[in-house]
Amino acid sequence: MTNMESTGAAGQSAEAAMQVSTLVPDTALEQRRQSERRFALAPDLVTVRNLKMHFPVTEGALFNKVAAHVRAVDGISFTIRKGETLGLVGESGCGKTTTGRCILRLDHPTGGEILFDGKNLVDLDDKSMRALRRKIQVIFQDPYSSLNPRMKIGEIISEPMKVHRTEPNKAARDARVMELLNMCGLDPRFADRYPHEMSGGQRQRVGIARALSVRPEFIICDEAISALDVSIQAQIINLLEDLRDQFGLTYLFIAHDLSVVRHLCHRVAVMYLGKIVELAECDELYGNPLHPYTQALLAAVPVPDPDMEKVRSYRIVKGEVPSPMNPPSGCVFHPRCPLAVENCAKTVPEFRELRPGHWVACSVI
Amino acid sequence: MTLAANLGTKVELADKPKLRSRLSAVGRFARRNPLGAAGGVVIIVMVLVAVLADFIAPYNPVANAFDRMHEPPGLENWLGTDQYGRDVFSRIVYGARTALLVGFASSFVGAAFGLVLGVASAYFGGKIDLIFQRILDIFMAFPLIILALAVIAIFGTGAQNVIIAITIPFIPRCARVVRSSALAIRELPYIDAARANGFSHARIILRHMIPNVMAPFLIMITAFVGQAILLEASLSYLGLGVQEPTPAWGLMLQGGAEEYAESAPWIAIFPGIAISLAVFGFSLFGDAVRDEFDPKLRSR
Numbered sequence: 074m075t076n077m078e079s080t081g082a083a084g085q086s087a088e089a090a091m092q093v094s095t096l097v098p099d100t101a102l103e104q105r106r107q108s109e110r111r112f113a114l115a116p117d118l119v120t121v122r123n124l125k126m127h128f129p130v131t132e133g134a135l136f137n138k139v140a141a142h143v144r145a146v147d148g149i150s151f152t153i154r155k156g157e158t159l160g161l162v163g164e165s166g167c168g169k170t171t172t173g174r175c176i177l178r179l180d181h182p183t184g185g186e187i188l189f190d191g192k193n194l195v196d197l198d199d200k201s202m203r204a205l206r207r208k209i210q211v212i213f214q215d216p217y218s219s220l221n222p223r224m225k226i227g228e229i230i231s232e233p234m235k236v237h238r239t240e241p242n243k244a245a246r247d248a249r250v251m252e253l254l255n256m257c258g259l260d261p262r263f264a265d266r267y268p269h270e271m272s273g274g275q276r277q278r279v280g281i282a283r284a285l286s287v288r289p290e291f292i293i294c295d296e297a298i299s300a301l302d303v304s305i306q307a308q309i310i311n312l313l314e315d316l317r318d319q320f321g322l323t324y325l326f327i328a329h330d331l332s333v334v335r336h337l338c339h340r341v342a343v344m345y346l347g348k349i350v351e352l353a354e355c356d357e358l359y360g361n362p363l364h365p366y367t368q369a370l371l372a373a374v375p376v377p378d379p380d381m382e383k384v385r386s387y388r389i390v391k392g393e394v395p396s397p398m399n400p401p402s403g404c405v406f407h408p409r410c411p412l413a414v415e416n417c418a419k420t421v422p423e424f425r426e427l428r429p430g431h432w433v434a435c436s437v438i
Numbered sequence: 439m440t441l442a443a444n445l446g447t448k449v450e451l452a453d454k455p456k457l458r459s460r461l462s463a464v465g466r467f468a469r470r471n472p473l474g475a476a477g478g479v480v481i482i483v484m485v486l487v488a489v490l491a492d493f494i495a496p497y498n499p500v501a502n503a504f505d506r507m508h509e510p511p512g513l514e515n516w517l518g519t520d521q522y523g524r525d526v527f528s529r530i531v532y533g534a535r536t537a538l539l540v541g542f543a544s545s546f547v548g549a550a551f552g553l554v555l556g557v558a559s560a561y562f563g564g565k566i567d568l569i570f571q572r573i574l575d576i577f578m579a580f581p582l583i584i585l586a587l588a589v590i591a592i593f594g595t596g597a598q599n600v601i602i603a604i605t606i607p608f609i610p611r612c613a614r615v616v617r618s619s620a621l622a623i624r625e626l627p628y629i630d631a632a633r634a635n636g637f638s639h640a641r642i643i644l645r646h647m648i649p650n651v652m653a654p655f656l657i658m659i660t661a662f663v664g665q666a667i668l669l670e671a672s673l674s675y676l677g678l679g680v681q682e683p684t685p686a687w688g689l690m691l692q693g694g695a696e697e698y699a700e701s702a703p704w705i706a707i708f709p710g711i712a713i714s715l716a717v718f719g720f721s722l723f724g725d726a727v728r729d730e731f732d733p734k735l736r737s738r
Contacts, residue, residue: 202636220628
């Protein structure tokens, strides 16, 4: 299990990968406890307050009448401290990716504010935003479509440096491309290749090198490992961890794989239908989930033992996720909640700090 | 092979497979698409004839010879002479130059403008896209020839104006096709990555979007060249295109078709064949290129 802390470049067996996604070794746990204490004092780097992203649904060919809104993100708040990794989990369609896109200003939020280093990204003009974009980078889910197929790897990695003028000249940029490829566990000769000549894991490393090229402070990993093989996932997770420690990076780690999030993140926020239902430090959330949705989510993680898997009792939540175009009244989870009482359909639950650092949006517990 | 020899031929080794793979790609294309390959041969022959016209044509294409008018095809004038005694074969050979010049110039310029406008329209989207597409609709509402006639009416005749007249109706057609594929590309993560990095609109359009819509663009170009040749011939036939005595196929058709259709049919028949063959060649080749680029149509 020592290779958990070793360089991400090393090829690892599928066995190691299995361990990553099932249990967390004691040493890593201990390390994280220490770092969690450290981050409690670190300043906030990103603060999201009451963020809303409603996409209009239009109808009619000529006058584009707005028929309804998809409430992809509906009033969420969280902070990420400097050097911390915040996990954002939830099933597909719950608004995780949209949250990331709002912070990147790829989508313009309907309401709320996003503070980065004290500046509100929501009402920043394009020019000031452009300067800030260097500090906020993104790693995408799909390693195949996130690289321009017509550009060489070297060009892909050096282009942000060129635009943001972080290196004085082409020679310096080329040298940095080599350095970055090395850092991300790739042969520097890949610089002359095209993306289609590489495997998925290698491409994802290129995506990481591109994100790192302009020395960012904050990286949004949007399902950065979900599209990869399990064995490759372990390598990329280790790479992300190493880079975080080496450069003091702050991550927003968007994922749906709970065990990966547990391994990598300091704190975790659980999203459901555009809202954060629970937010706590990693061990607290996994060890003592309070919200019924989080409990159901954790109970759904398969056990890697066929005999235990056979006998364990599922607590399957009934029904389907409602449409974000017409979310339920009151608590959005109430139609599927095992604890729901009459009042849940009427009042929107407050996001309360039930235990120190453990926030839950549920009025029953 | 020894190690030393291996090192010595390293550069060659790197280059040779590339050339060989290019050649075998051409071979595969010909096998998969024999009609397209035939079109390609017609195009190559036409280009060669146009380039080497000075060496191929036995006579000066604009020299009148009033002692040899209406000469039927024979040993001296292979395809006969026209009403001014000019050699029909020589005029067809030089006419290939006019046809290709007008065909390539107008389709390349038209397609290039269409490419930039189409990609920009798709990239900016929203109201800009809407307004833009309605303007293109207005242009598309006119048939090619009518729009070209209108442009000629404004600018006047002559080779240069013919090129402009044929270019303009091509722009909206190319823009429309390019826009549809650019719309799909706009949603891909690498465009998001470029936007998240704060790249300028011009950089995203030129470096990230345009290189990725080249497939439909090349299809449009090959399809346009044939159409442009036909359009040039039509305009010349109507007397609104290239002017006498410049050798142009449409012009030759006009000179020969009405008066001499019965007495000297070769004056009109041969340039007619040249036009059909050229257009046929380009459209066969264009279809083959489309099949080649569109994996859904590709049969293995």
